[in-house]
Amino acid sequence: MEKIRKTFVILLTLCLFTTVVGFQMQDKEVDTKEDLGERLFFDPILSKGQAISCASCHIPAFAFADTAAFSIGDKGTKLPRNSPALTNLSGRTDFFWDGRSGSLEDQVLGPLAAHDEMDLPIEQAVERLKKNDFYSAAFQKIFKAEVNARNLQKAIASFERTLETTNTPYDRFLDGNEDALTPAAKRGRILFIGKANCATCHSGEDFTADRFKNIGLFNGAELADAGRFTITKDSSHIGLFKVPGLRNVAVTAPYMHNAMFKTLKEVVSYYNTPDKFVSNSINRDLSLGASLNLTDPEMNDIVAFLEALTDDRFINK
Structure with a gap:
């Protein structure tokens, strides 16, 4: 009974959220693919029971x-992996933790169809939108065609490509503002590149090498997630997960595909001494x-640098 009550409360909260945001979105003009994709992203019309939206x-x-360890689906089901952030994805080559989609357009299909x-x-989403007067007219206006699968994918993917963020203390530092980073963040940047060796996997403008890595979270325990192996069935891929970008990482807790860590300090501590957190790792990179031998103040400095990758739009949220 308690489990049913909690599920009902969660579903009610999600319904209230999507309803309020949905009403707000109805006031916006829809003139471009990006506008249409944004409207669809926030509209629960795309879930079977119309209980949730992408947002x-x-x-x-x-x-x-998502701030929850595991998001809740349309029927109140808790999902098996932590929901990744969607900012700064326009340059990515693989999507989802296991990389099962190769484009943002294909990525749209995953959550839609997943039970x-x-x-x-x-196919059902297309038919539902065709019967909706607003969406039927909007697709004709923007795509010069009736609702179809490809244009639905294009619209949502187009909106997701607008979620680029570069207005951060780190970016201002790179532009020549020496005061944009705190002393701790400056020290953390040097550690990130050097002693901590974070930049090996988290490189480039968005701090990801667009690769898959096994960081040691898989130990073969019952119900453990084998990551990319579940898609490729290649034994060398056991425990591999997509390396995420780190922009805005300070506001996306909890962390890892299994939401294992609640804070950035815990994440850095794990990389410092992984064996203290997971024993008998299989196929770890x-x-x-070995331990990175970071001191506690050094780990705090790395966290300060990671926090400096937060876009201004999220800082006060």
């Missing part, structure tokens, strides 16, 4: 991630074979 699991105030997520296969 239910990817909350704007938190860099389009425990939105549970509305693309060789770069994580």
Whole structure:
């Protein structure tokens, strides 16, 4: 009975969220693919029971991630992986923790069709939108065609490509403002590049090398998530997960695919001494074979640098 009550409360909260945001979105003009995609992103019409929208699991105030360890699907089901952030994805090459989609357009199909997520296969979503006067007219206006699967994917993906963020203390520092970073963040940047060796995996403008890594969270325990192996069935891929970008990471807790860590300090502590957190790791990357020997103040400095990657739009949320 208690489990049923909690599920009901969660569903009610999600419904209230999507309803309020949905009403707000109705006031906006829809003139472009990006506008249409934004409207669809916030509209629960794309879930079977119309209980959730994309924004239910990817909350704007938190860099389009979820503050819950595991998001709740249309039927009140708890999902198996933490919802990743959706900012700064326009240059990415693989999507989802296991990389099962190769484009933002293909990525749209995953949550739509998944039974425990939105549970509305693309064909059913298209038919539902065709019967909706607003969306039927909007697709004709923007795409010069009736609603179809490809244009639905294009619209949502176009909106997601607008979620780029570069207005951060770190970016201002790179532009020549020496005071944009605190002394701790400056020290953390040097540690990030050097002693901590974070930049090996988190490189480039968005701090990801667009690769898959096994950081040691998989130990073969019952119900443990084998990551990319579940897609490729290649034994060398056991425990590999997509390396996420780090922009806005300070507002996207909890962390890792399994939401194992609640704070950035815990994440840095794990990389410092992984064996203290997970024993008997299988196929862990060789770069994580030994302690980084970071001191507590050094770990705090790295956290300060990571916090400086937060776009101004999220800082006061």
